[in-house]
Amino acid sequence: MTSAAIIPPTRSTNAPDLADSSSLQLFDTIAGMGHEQVVVCHDKASGYRGIIAIHDTTLGPALGGTRFWSYATDAEAIVDALRLSRGMTYKNAVAGLNLGGGKSVIIGDNRTPNREMIFRAHGRFVDSLGGRYVTAEDVGTSTGDMDFVHMETDYVAGLAGASGDPSPVTAHGVFRAIQASAFRRWGSDSLEGKTIAIQGCGNVGYHLAKELHRAGAKLIVADIDAERVKRVVNETGARSVATDEIVGQQADIYAPCALGGGINDRTIPQLRVEIVAGAANNQLLEDRHGDELEAKGILYAPDYVANAGGVINVYSELAGWSRERSLRKADEIYHTVLNVFDIAKQDGIPTYQAADRLAERRIAAVRSMVKTWPQWPNKAS
Numbered sequence: 318m319t320s321a322a323i324i325p326p327t328r329s330t331n332a333p334d335l336a337d338s339s340s341l342q343l344f345d346t347i348a349g350m351g352h353e354q355v356v357v358c359h360d361k362a363s364g365y366r367g368i369i370a371i372h373d374t375t376l377g378p379a380l381g382g383t384r385f386w387s388y389a390t391d392a393e394a395i396v397d398a399l400r401l402s403r404g405m406t407y408k409n410a411v412a413g414l415n416l417g418g419g420k421s422v423i424i425g426d427n428r429t430p431n432r433e434m435i436f437r438a439h440g441r442f443v444d445s446l447g448g449r450y451v452t453a454e455d456v457g458t459s460t461g462d463m464d465f466v467h468m469e470t471d472y473v474a475g476l477a478g479a480s481g482d483p484s485p486v487t488a489h490g491v492f493r494a495i496q497a498s499a500f501r502r503w504g505s506d507s508l509e510g511k512t513i514a515i516q517g518c519g520n521v522g523y524h525l526a527k528e529l530h531r532a533g534a535k536l537i538v539a540d541i542d543a544e545r546v547k548r549v550v551n552e553t554g555a556r557s558v559a560t561d562e563i564v565g566q567q568a569d570i571y572a573p574c575a576l577g578g579g580i581n582d583r584t585i586p587q588l589r590v591e592i593v594a595g596a597a598n599n600q601l602l603e604d605r606h607g608d609e610l611e612a613k614g615i616l617y618a619p620d621y622v623a624n625a626g627g628v629i630n631v632y633s634e635l636a637g638w639s640r641e642r643s644l645r646k647a648d649e650i651y652h653t654v655l656n657v658f659d660i661a662k663q664d665g666i667p668t669y670q671a672a673d674r675l676a677e678r679r680i681a682a683v684r685s686m687v688k689t690w691p692q693w694p695n696k697a698s
């Protein structure tokens with residue numbers, strides 16, 4: 318069996334078919350997926366076992382969080398690191414940032430109280446890469462854990478008290494993605510009087526609801542947490558519905574802002590909207606669900622383009638940007654989404670594929686830029 322058969326070229330974080338993981342062909346696999354480097358790390362004292370995957374550094378240092386998870390096998394952990402790091406290359410590229418894609422995973426029970434030594438060990442390995450990889454928090458890790466990483470390396474973002482809560486920046490980017498989708502669909506980006514169903518009233522859903530309300534949209538919301546629904550209803554006049562009813566609401570736009578995988582075989586037949594655009598990561602359970610939205614005539618703003626405000630916020634910490642500058646960068650998501658729609662139309666492909674194409678074009682363009690060497694080679698002498 319070839320490595321391509323083991324890991325299909327998809328950006329989804331869903332666990333791939335690992336039935337044949339015992340025969341994982343590592344070098345064929347990373348060559349097929351385009352990775353530059355995979356580092357397997359071990360620290361005996363803390364029991365730390367980590368994998369750092371650097372996918373592509375054409376645009377800049379590889380940025381991507383650290384996931385702490387109990388993987389069933391080592392192969393499953395490696396595959397997750399490979400897929401997530403490649404996803405970050407695409408996400409960072411379409412966000413228009415000078416960042417490549419990377420990701421790391423730590424294998425183990427993420428509820429362990431033994432955090433300092435594990436994350437300091439991780440920090441040392443991150444530091445050993447000299448800035449080729451910059452980490453941040455992800456599933457199973459917290460800002461407190463990143464403080465431990467920071468004891469050993471400066472190549473870490475998302476520290477407590479640094480760039481702050483990313484959700485207002487993410488929400489603003491999603492708002493701009495919604496406006497761009499409206500423009501493409503109806504010829505105007507005004508959301509005045511449009512009905513928008515938001516799934517999830519968490520950090521992003523809350524800020525998004527407020528921004529949509531200011532723009533004159535009518536909102537329908539749902540969350541499993543009644544307090545969070547109440548806050549949005551009180552502040553925006555939204556109508557709330559049960560969580561299992563939100564996806565089937567008659568509306569203009571559906572904004573998934575809860576968990577991933579929400580666009581699937583069960584929910585697509587229920588959708589009664591013209592646009593899907595929201596913050597959740599990995600909204601399409603499988604790529605084919607993007608084709609099915611297309612077939613149903615629903616315009617889909619690809620998730621990782623719409624929610625790029627999150628990574629813009631991380632970048633702001635590295636680059637020393639103000640909140641205003643981050644929001645201005647998130648503003649550009651409007652034009653990026655329109656670009657994606659243009660590529661989809663020109664190339665006759667679904668929008669989720671067009672997003673990948675936009676990322677690949679930017680990376681290829683930067684890779685082929687003329688190389689200038691301003692420094693005299695013997696500068697040190």
Ligand SMILES: NC(=O)c1ccc[n+]([C@@H]2O[C@H](COP(=O)([O-])OP(=O)(O)OC[C@H]3O[C@@H](n4cnc5c(N)ncnc54)[C@H](O)[C@@H]3O)[C@@H](O)[C@H]2O)c1
Pocket residue numbers: 483484487516517518519520521522539540541542545560574575576577596597598624625626627628
């Ligand atoms: N926070 C960011 O800056 C950011 C950046 C990029 C992507 N995202 C993605 O956006 C999504 C939302 O992020 P967040 O920071 O607001 O998370 P959050 O945890 O604050 O909010 C998610 C909300 O969804 C609710 N929820 C869970 N299951 C639900 C269901 N079945 N029906 C309705 N509501 C449900 C939760 O109760 C919670 O209130 C996530 O998928 C996240 O990965 C967030």
